[in-house]
Amino acid sequence: MDPLPNGQHEPAAEIGAGGTRKSFRDELDSTRYTVVDEDWAGGVPAQYGVAPRVRIGPGEGSGRGSGKWFNLLWLIPIGLLLLIIGIAVAKGIRELPAVQGFMVRYPGTSELPGNAPVGFPSWLGWQHFLNLFLMIFIIRSGLTILSDHPRLYWTRHSTPGKEWFRIQKPVPTDPLYTAKQDSITLPAGVGLPGRRHSIGLARWWHLGIDTLWLLNGIIFYILIFSTGQWMRLVPLSWDVFPNSLSVAIQYLSLDWPLETGWVNYNGLQLLAYFITVFIAAPAALITGLGMSPALSTRFKTVSTVFSIQVARSLHFLVLCWFILFILIHVTLVMTTGALRNLNHMYASQDNESWTGFWIFAASMVVVIVAWVAATPFTYRHPRVVQKVGFALIGPAQRLFEHIDSKPGQYTKKDISAYFWHNGKYPETQEYKDLESGNFANYKLRINGLVENPIEVDMEQLRALPHHEQITQHFCIQGWSGVAKWGGVSMQTILELAKPKPEAKWVIFYSFAAGPDGGIYYDAQPIEQMSYKLTMLAYDMNEETLSFGHGAPLRLRNETQLGFKLVKWIKGIEFVEDFDDVGGGLGGYNNDHEFFGYRQSI
Numbered sequence: 001m002d003p004l005p006n007g008q009h010e011p012a013a014e015i016g017a018g019g020t021r022k023s024f025r026d027e028l029d030s031t032r033y034t035v036v037d038e039d040w041a042g043g044v045p046a047q048y049g050v051a052p053r054v055r056i057g058p059g060e061g062s063g064r065g066s067g068k069w070f071n072l073l074w075l076i077p078i079g080l081l082l083l084i085i086g087i088a089v090a091k092g093i094r095e096l097p098a099v100q101g102f103m104v105r106y107p108g109t110s111e112l113p114g115n116a117p118v119g120f121p122s123w124l125g126w127q128h129f130l131n132l133f134l135m136i137f138i139i140r141s142g143l144t145i146l147s148d149h150p151r152l153y154w155t156r157h158s159t160p161g162k163e164w165f166r167i168q169k170p171v172p173t174d175p176l177y178t179a180k181q182d183s184i185t186l187p188a189g190v191g192l193p194g195r196r197h198s199i200g201l202a203r204w205w206h207l208g209i210d211t212l213w214l215l216n217g218i219i220f221y222i223l224i225f226s227t228g229q230w231m232r233l234v235p236l237s238w239d240v241f242p243n244s245l246s247v248a249i250q251y252l253s254l255d256w257p258l259e260t261g262w263v264n265y266n267g268l269q270l271l272a273y274f275i276t277v278f279i280a281a282p283a284a285l286i287t288g289l290g291m292s293p294a295l296s297t298r299f300k301t302v303s304t305v306f307s308i309q310v311a312r313s314l315h316f317l318v319l320c321w322f323i324l325f326i327l328i329h330v331t332l333v334m335t336t337g338a339l340r341n342l343n344h345m346y347a348s349q350d351n352e353s354w355t356g357f358w359i360f361a362a363s364m365v366v367v368i369v370a371w372v373a374a375t376p377f378t379y380r381h382p383r384v385v386q387k388v389g390f391a392l393i394g395p396a397q398r399l400f401e402h403i404d405s406k407p408g409q410y411t412k413k414d415i416s417a418y419f420w421h422n423g424k425y426p427e428t429q430e431y432k433d434l435e436s437g438n439f440a441n442y443k444l445r446i447n448g449l450v451e452n453p454i455e456v457d458m459e460q461l462r463a464l465p466h467h468e469q470i471t472q473h474f475c476i477q478g479w480s481g482v483a484k485w486g487g488v489s490m491q492t493i494l495e496l497a498k499p500k501p502e503a504k505w506v507i508f509y510s511f512a513a514g515p516d517g518g519i520y521y522d523a524q525p526i527e528q529m530s531y532k533l534t535m536l537a538y539d540m541n542e543e544t545l546s547f548g549h550g551a552p553l554r555l556r557n558e559t560q561l562g563f564k565l566v567k568w569i570k571g572i573e574f575v576e577d578f579d580d581v582g583g584g585l586g587g588y589n590n591d592h593e594f595f596g597y598r599q600s601i
């Protein structure tokens, strides 16, 4: 069928089979990337961030660098000063008769129930080791994920200048500055893997190892409750607080309490272990899940109580707790009778032999080798990391994929003032010509396994039933934003094109090339195309979609992360599988940056 003459609105049903059957596949890059080298992700150069800063006070105006920022490195001298003052005060007050009386009444440990177990069983030692081993990878990959959007916020709007924490310079004023440009590099020994924008691989590590860590934690919970060990980790009387105060005075006055860990922890140990095991660990899981679009868009309360950014900020504060805990814990283990303490945890015995030390030393060799090897291994075998990660966390990620995201809608007042840009902008002449002609010559080409291959121009698209939604965008990098999208429901497109029963995947092709060359594309499961919140948007916040956000047409599928929402769409193809499309992994980022095609968590 000939293209419709300008200005003529044709009834939807009559948009006919003008679509050529030619696919856009030959414009894809089909290289099989199997290593991460210097040219990876378009050869993005390293960029290190800045020392962590916390915003104190709103500052003047709403400028991006404005406000007062406190450099957290100051905490080191301030902490040392406070420690010295604390020691002086503790030594002083310890002489006071009232304080001495208090310390006699509360020597530091609370009474344990008579049936509480004594000592540490060997399973506890194993679990303790596995926990520390796994946490190394979780923390390092978590830092890499943070570095992909090195700012934290308390609202769902990731507005530059409104973050409360950053490890990056203020956001430049360039309106087309992208979130990818904002990502920073971590040294290879710190991050996992750490290279700038290596979040795809970092996520496999983080989420994959998380499943093992959770499994270890569940076994730990079961064992401590079935052996009575829990009694040694849960405060059973309010006197834990005065006892902790007493212990704090003893530590600070450098006249340390008697170590009784084999039998019973002192008040401060008890509180620290209780918080770590029963508050911080579950909070790590809950705040982690709070960031996923899969849960947020389906269980609205998750998102209203807990916007992705609150979840992300709290997730970071849980990390801070763990790091603080590890520092103090290790310091005290080493300074309060290291041999005996190491025997407790590594040899299940209460004496000062060297046995525990040597087992500990051997375990540290394992830790150090794994630590040093993890990043280079990841760069040499990224597909292995991707596969193992997917085997571990994939089933959980898939769990929520099949539920419609209908509840994930917001109201006008939720719309974000600032919506980050992302991705690589289209640069081809083809696109520039269409853009300068206001997309009058644009045609969306829909073909593949459909009864009715079609070509539609913008005017015809605008004449189709209008669909609107106000939804939240979740970029894999960590930023979010709410916008109102206007356009055509994918259901309408399905009705027009009539996919054949064999069609299982829908490929969206972009005018824009990805960073390594070849056009950007993504494969979406066909069942998600008839979800209520899946649409082709040509308007954003009641204006024509801008260049930066994907003009003339972009995809919205609110069950998915931002990277799957192709911008600058030029074609849609229905296929049976995506093995022969591009690199064969279901999307540009999956082929090139080791993302997963099912990653709604």
Ligand SMILES: Nc1nc2c(c(=O)[nH]1)N[C@H]1C(S)=C(S)[C@@H](COP(=O)(O)O)O[C@H]1N2
Pocket (backbone or CB within 6 Å): 419, 420, 421, 422, 423, 424, 474, 475, 476, 510, 511, 512, 514, 520, 521, 548, 549, 550, 562, 563, 564, 565, 566, 567, 568
């Ligand atoms: N063609 C194309 N589409 C793309 C990208 C891209 O690089 N190229 N980036 C994706 C990513 S990672 C995100 S988060 C969103 C960002 O959309 P926005 O710029 O409107 O915020 O677009 C997605 N669509």
Ligand SMILES: [Mo]
Pocket (backbone or CB within 6 Å): 422, 474, 475, 476, 477, 562, 563
């Ligand atoms: Mo993204």
